[in-house]
Amino acid sequence: MDLVKAPTLFLVLLSLTIWGATSAPNRGGYWPSWAQDFFPPSRIQTAYFTHIYYAFLSPNKDTFQFDIDATTASALTSFNTALHGKNPPVKTMFSIGGGSAGTELFSRMASSRNSRATFIRSTIQVARKYGFDGADLDWEYPQTQTAMNNFGLLLDEWRVAVNNEATSTGKPRLLLSAATHYKPEIYFNELCKYPVASINKNLDWINAMCYDYHGPWTPDATGAPAALYDPNGDLSTSNGLQSWISAGIQRQKLVMGMPLYGWTWKLKNPSVNGIGAPAAGIGPGNEGAMLYSEVQQFNAQNNAKVVYDTQTVSYYSYAGASWIGYDDVNSVQRKVQYAKSLNIGGYFFWTAVGDQDWKISRLASQTWTT
Template sequence: MAYSKKFPFLIPFLLFMLHLHESTAQIKGGYWFSASGLPASSINSTLFTHLFCAFANLDPNTNKVTISSSNAAQFSSFTQTVQQKNPSVKTLLSIGGGASNPSTFSAMASQSSSRKSFIDSSIQQARSNNFHGVDLDWEYPSSSSDMQNLGQLAREFRTSLINEGRNSGKPPLLLTAAFFHSSNYYSLDYPAKAINESFDFINVMAYDFHGPNWFPNRTAPPAGLYFQRNSGVYQVGGDQGIRSWIGAGVAAQKLALGIPYYGYAWRLVNANNNGLYAPATGSAFGGDGSMGYNQIRAFVSQNRARCVYNSTVVTDYCYAGTTWIGYDDVQSVTAKVNYCKRNGLGYFVWHVGADDNWVLSQTAYRTMG
């Protein structure tokens, strides 16, 4: 007790360091999307160390984090619900997402006062809804000032979490983020030093590399771990992105590789030319061509589709007639998680509601060991 009076910061700091160490060990993360149709009570939480509850919103007028009325009940009970099957799973409130307006985040991050409103309301929402942390999903900072402000936001967020933990007597909330697959966003560098120092870990979105709406003329791996040179498509892969983050100064144990539970469907020009990088004419089904893993497995079954695993790129694909779908199946997930093990990384999946009877999640969990 004498030490705590003389150094009132010491015990909370030591708790924070222990908390930080625990949070970066062998991450097996999964996002749950409230609109997915999968009730939180149906999540097999025994297969995850961290579950992200998506999404809370950023109010452009107040710069405060809000939870929609339609999500309020699900979010407030999320932690209690998923801990019934796995009492040790950590839950995080994810803010933003691909459907949010990036300019709202840009405006928030540009001023000290608005950053404070965002941070304080994030902490309040996480605490009042019994989450263990906050996950920032700003897609994407797209100017040099955005990147600079993101670094400032990260540092201020970490300081606030330490102070809130000290004042509340509770372990500090986790702080994570979902970032672009590379530390360089189309010639703009993420503030890697601030990210490494401020976040417990980051989720690297190593997917959406190719899709029929933005690469319509050839089939391609939507989330290949590696890329094939001279393939005629944009050369990008998850390994390339991970290496860029490590090269920028973010510790490997703070990186979780993203694994998509969905793929994209192209329309082949010729049903007999059906391999990777085959000529195509855009989406097979309209829209952006995206399909959840459970939908892809149903397509395979109903159409007796031929399934192929390419170990060079690390991707699965299937085809039937002129429909060609690139995605991650058991083989790709196994290879990617083994890659994570070799390189000291964690992994996360988007999203758990698209799994097929937990096949992919069980594969990832067992492979990581």
């Protein structure tokens, strides 16, 4: 084609190319292995996702290699067979660690070149043996700056290893991601900052866990678990995302997390029932947690009062002394619109199994892609 004679078409094609390169959405969902009996991977509606994460696998605490027993091996194979065979297919990742794995295992693993190399080799072996497209590290959280620096070294060496493996085998390069704190720094006994330069260089994206701002660990007052805005401070998704951007992360490598669950409280006085209301510990659910679908059932069965809070862009409901903070259709749509306005890489849900008839997943996907 003579582009000189078709300048308008050229500009259209150029704009589409640029838009596609910078705005291709990452629409992820974690699938917890404990959901196998009631929500197998085959039930996931892949039209609403681009990446599904198997959660979780953890390496041996002494060898830092993955010991996969026969039951787990079967589950991993079934997971990938089901999701790669879907129409449309999705990319699959196995997520390593998780909140229950703690930090000590990964701190030791990342502390020396030899243990990092052993871990890296094992991740590549697991990914190839069971058919994953990549690996996701959910280290919650590096608790010293030394651990953060070692996290950066791990990413440097992991990237080299997956590149070399792809070159030597001719296979597509494995994807690498990490689940991170909602902000690029976190305070334990000292202020710890994520190695943003290493993240930019080595990871395909990060999944910033923009939730759990309030929950059972804040038992004395209700709170918005995943507020987009915090009218009283900076404990919010907007602050987290803006902090990552200010720290220099490449926008397309920043993915916003959203919860498909809520946290519950028991109100001290049912007549005082807003966000920040005095509470006397956790409310209904599994240790105060309820899947989004369970929240909807609770609201219907108990004729709960449902409130959309415009200041935090979140929902809460209450029935008697039971109070639940969560996200629903309107707050999710507002969050996705906000994330899209920042030109970041997309969003993910913890967890894909929490939805009710896919209405949140469907809405989020439509909001981002239209």
